[in-house]
Amino acid sequence: MSTKPTAPTAARDSFGSIAPKLAELSDEVLFGDVWERPQLSKRDRSLVTCAALIALGKSEQMNFHFPRAIENGVTHDELVELMTHLAFYAGWPNAMSAVTRFKDLFPAAHQ
Structure with missing residues (x-):
């Protein structure tokens, strides 16, 4: 039950x-x-999940998973590096969409 x-x-x-x-x-x-x-640690699961969302272009789900990744120990810099790395493996437009979502979610991170 x-x-x-x-x-x-x-x-x-x-x-x-x-x-x-x-x-x-x-x-x-x-x-x-x-x-x-x-x-897998929650931090590693967050990195894998964020990578999958970026690769698949699922930017709407990033609203939940990017902040969760931060809570699970992933740094802002690591998320940005993930996006940069995936631009070459998952496509430039997917990385650009992820960067845009990141900017919206964490405005203080890029000031």
Whole structure:
């Protein structure tokens, strides 16, 4: 039997009323299981996730994952270096979109 969190989660707050099963899977499987596996640190998982989002051009998801990466120990400089590196492997436009999203999320980081 599945145990549901008593407090609202980010997934439930964000899209739980539209897609409750997706919110449940996000909470229980993605963040409750996959992100908690000890084989990779949360910092490493954040780097991998951000790299995948940049490579796939999923800039909307960066709103959540870039700040989460910072919380998990990735530095601003490392995120910028990730974007620079991926420009050559995942495409210049994807890197430029990521830089734009980074600027919007962390305006103080580039002043």
